[in-house]
Amino acid sequence: MISVSARAVAGPETRFAPTMIARREPGSHDVVIDIAYAGICHSDIEHARALRGRPYYPLVPGHEIAGTVAAVGQAVTRFAVGNAVGVGNMVWSCRACPSCQRGLEQYCEGQRVLTYNARDRDGSITQGGYSEKIVVDQDFVIRIPDGMDLASAAPLFCAGITMYSPLRHWNAGPGMRVGIVGLGGLGHMGVKLARALGAEVTVLELAREKRADAFRLGATQFLDSTDPASFASSAASFDLIISTVPGNVDLDALLSLLAADGTLVSLAITPRPLSCEAVSLLNNRRSLAGTRSGGISETQEMIDFCAAHGIAAEVEVISADDIDAAYERLLRGDVRYRFVIDTATMRLEFA
């Protein structure tokens, strides 16, 4: 076993505290990664605070991981010591089911293992990226293109792929009118990616003070999502809308913005069921859809696309001692646009 420093919560109402966790000795297909940065995703808060599902405590969140290869198993062919690599929200899937065969490991019908708070094949509970090292099967490791900053690359492994995958699946590109609801960690990547794909991008956001940022990031229109006039004036004018809001929103209002054959993608695991009037879908043959992150080869495609277009997340790098404070700020929407933990601050000499 490899013993590494990490930050964990002991229960839903405790603060993060330094701890040591065990990583397995690398098997022949494993990659040992020295984690440099770990992004903070809204779902980390939901798990740490038991706002959904059943957390296993002590819990080390983190599924936006960027770092450097420290060691490789003997059968590892795709990575070498020193490579810049990343890990997202999955560390295992069956690779045999129809979904895995199509590169949709996120919908694996067999045994998918999430990066943290999940039962691993050996029965242990996975622990995430708020730690110094992680050991991952090479099939779930992504190569970070040369020259990319690791801190701003880390959030691409969840926020980036979670936006890129639906944008690509629903064909965002030239001539497509795309709306991004909520300009946060996911939303800001959605704007950058949709614009880079050639789409015309509108931001729908309740915080009017983000208007200037929306345009700077690539939007050509900003709609105040609290103003009914925004919806009336933009009825039936979008082909694809992706809602990044981590809660229930007025789906009928958003659906009314879709032109014929338009799709509203809702990314949130909402506290209450999704609900809309039947006519909101019947009109214009609209669809309401959901997605979960993206597949492994698609994640590689995403980060290569980001490198080619000079895109990355806009991050605020924090110390591991400031995770609790960052959670509070994130819940207030006070982050532009992703907190990233500098894991060097976890080393024992700092603890």
Add this chain to the structure above:
Amino acid sequence: MISVSARAVAGPETRFAPTMIARREPGSHDVVIDIAYAGICHSDIEHARALRGRPYYPLVPGHEIAGTVAAVGQAVTRFAVGNAVGVGNMVWSCRACPSCQRGLEQYCEGQRVLTYNARDRDGSITQGGYSEKIVVDQDFVIRIPDGMDLASAAPLFCAGITMYSPLRHWNAGPGMRVGIVGLGGLGHMGVKLARALGAEVTVLELAREKRADAFRLGATQFLDSTDPASFASSAASFDLIISTVPGNVDLDALLSLLAADGTLVSLAITPRPLSCEAVSLLNNRRSLAGTRSGGISETQEMIDFCAAHGIAAEVEVISADDIDAAYERLLRGDVRYRFVIDTATMRLEFA
């Protein structure tokens, strides 16, 4: 004006009674149709009985019309006296908006006029097919292929196209696993059409006595939609499910049946909002969609497809005096599979 016999309701709780209604003198682009048969759609009941929307009384329902051309305006080029023709649920659209330009007149963003209970361009209220004649702009008249029985063709103009359009839009064909929920007027056409398109068809139905019919119509599987075991054993095994049930159903249960990228199409205008858990969509990147009938050129394509494959509706022909009784039987599900009014029974000598 042309005065013709019809059957109308005077209010939401009255019985159908003989009446005379006025049809406009044909304009240069109009086709005068001697109606032979008019199908009874569930939505006729909803309108006649004021179960949705705001009916204009006296109300003559009927948007599944088959008959023969009696006269044509001077600019009519596509039809001649004696042609077998049909009319569905639209008699006008703008033909200039993006939807009309794409052949999606059912989503016209300008002025679409429904076949009955709608305000026409001249301010009058349209009256439907429960009548002897109708006058319709040639662009909204469909040619019925030679040799097709008019009684069993009539339901194709609503039930047929309402199933054909989503089946085609979501690519029903060889290798696709299609579920049809509810084996009624729409559902039985859905089974026939999906099978003729080459898809593998399952019927989900609560009436187990329809099992034999499901197989006769072309299904290869029958699932009892009241049995939780049906859902457990068929999880994630469909690519497309179309629900024809005219009310709220358990969408989470139906969504659980969809494999990766599957779509659930709900055709009903439901009394209560549609509702499902967010994870029901997030899992397998599922979509919940709606559609309204189909476009004009697609309706022509549908009936040509039906003729080529020897498909039509299974009908029970009734007298105009039996409309009220037919409504009661339809509400009980006691029809295999569409009531069609023989409009010859409306003539004054019969009244």
